[in-house]
Amino acid sequence: MTTASGHTDAIPASRVIGTAVYNTSGERIGTVEDVMLEKTSNSIMFAVVGFGGFLGIGEKYHAVPWAVLDYETERGGYVVPFTREQLEKAPASSIDALTGQDGAKARQAAFAYYEVEPYWQGS
Template sequence: MEALDETTALISAGKVKGTDVYNTNGDRLGEIYDVMIDKKSGKIAYAIMSFGGFLSIGERYHPLPWASLKYDTRQGGYVVGLTIEQLEKAPTYGRDETPKWGDPAYEKSIHDYYQTSPYWIAI
């Protein structure tokens, strides 16, 4: 029997990876590259979206607070309330850069940009 990877309310992390991300205008912005899960609560803290580049050259990664995303069943992807121009100015890191996970100032800057409450406040 094959493992179920999606229900009407749940989705496996493996199936989230590669899911398209759109803005509210319906423009495809990128796709989910990975997710960051809070060890203590087990909740998803961030979706890491890949954006830009060609054949992975020049590709950037955007940590999106999970609370900033909404799933749209019509598009079969996640929607974030940003224009492409706003996304280009958002916190990002490159393939050869290490994000400062665990640094409260770094993570606060992400939440400030997306105007979301930090995930650890809800824990």
């Protein structure tokens, strides 16, 4: 089965982690560092995107709703519909903080900031 953009429904997490993330202007803004899964609903909570820094020093980690990442074959990475400025102002944390409280606090902050409809509330 494929998605609306023609991609397959399933992808191994090992292929996602380490993939570049770009904004719609084509600017590389970071890398997918991890993916948070919600076991009870079988959903992907969010992607952990590393942004900024050099060799891991000063890097910020953002919870980005999985639904907004769109893979573009031409770029070999994911594209998010946000500007660099939006991402710089987004909630950022350490990876440990993003996973604390089962990731719920980071998930709620990310979905509110990016104005993405929460998947856990249904349509």
